[in-house]
Amino acid sequence: MRSRKPRSAFAYDALDSVIHERARLSVLTCLITHPKGLGFADLKTMCALTDGNLSRHLQVLRSAKLIDISKDVDHSRPHTFCRITANGRKRYLEYLAVLEQVIKDVVAGEKPDTSDGAQVPA
Amino acid sequence: MRSRKPRSAFAYDALDSVIHERARLSVLTCLITHPKGLGFADLKTMCALTDGNLSRHLQVLRSAKLIDISKDVDHSRPHTFCRITANGRKRYLEYLAVLEQVIKDVVAGEKPDTSDGAQVPA
């Protein structure tokens, strides 16, 4: 049982830094729950981001191949439409699995009663 | 039901940026699962961090009052010992709750079969 975990069991190096950033985590979570895609203004509101901020993060997500961006015109207004790619969905779910692992690690190790910390032999 | 969520439902602004950083998340997860505390070398190995990197993050965690650092001498060697504070535990668990919320949001919105994204009316 002890041999199962490598010594660096808490390294979490699978935590994709592109996704891990708060604003981008927010955007991607929006997009994965809205597979039809979302417009710029929708994302801006849902994620509570400023225009520039969102624009920048969308660029990062696109160059990482996590989202697709299409620009069309709606009611003679520019309209930027974003949706998550298949690869993006895959990588996002892998990222989520790491988050679940973190939670599992904590739940497994939490001992609420040991305020003196006298347990946990090694 | 729709009125329950604010418009910025995916903002996750409770995601504490001090904790969210990968290295620090790693360190804190180590410490919360080891309430007796851990030494510098232990943390370094478990979190797969370099000396300088760990040192820096420990300073940040301490000035945020999330951990206590005590320096004693063990076998006439300096020994830095870290343990999570009560406040640190509280804030870490609040952070974890946000992660769980992210997962819940995704699970609630995920529709694995809609590869064409034709469902989800609004």
Next chain:
DNA sequence: TTGGCAAACTTTGTGCGGTAAAGTAAAGGC
């Protein structure tokens, strides 16, 4: 007894990247 090597950190420097502020463009009222 000192010279080197290693353990255990700390300090310094650099570059990336998140954020905000300013800029652009076009529609639509007044």
Next chain:
DNA sequence: GCCTTTACTTTACCGCACAAAGTTTGCCAA
């Protein structure tokens, strides 16, 4: 016709993560 609003993009700053170099102390070997 100008001023505001929507819808973004670009630019600039600055804080922070990371790594590389520095420091201190102990131990072994010659």
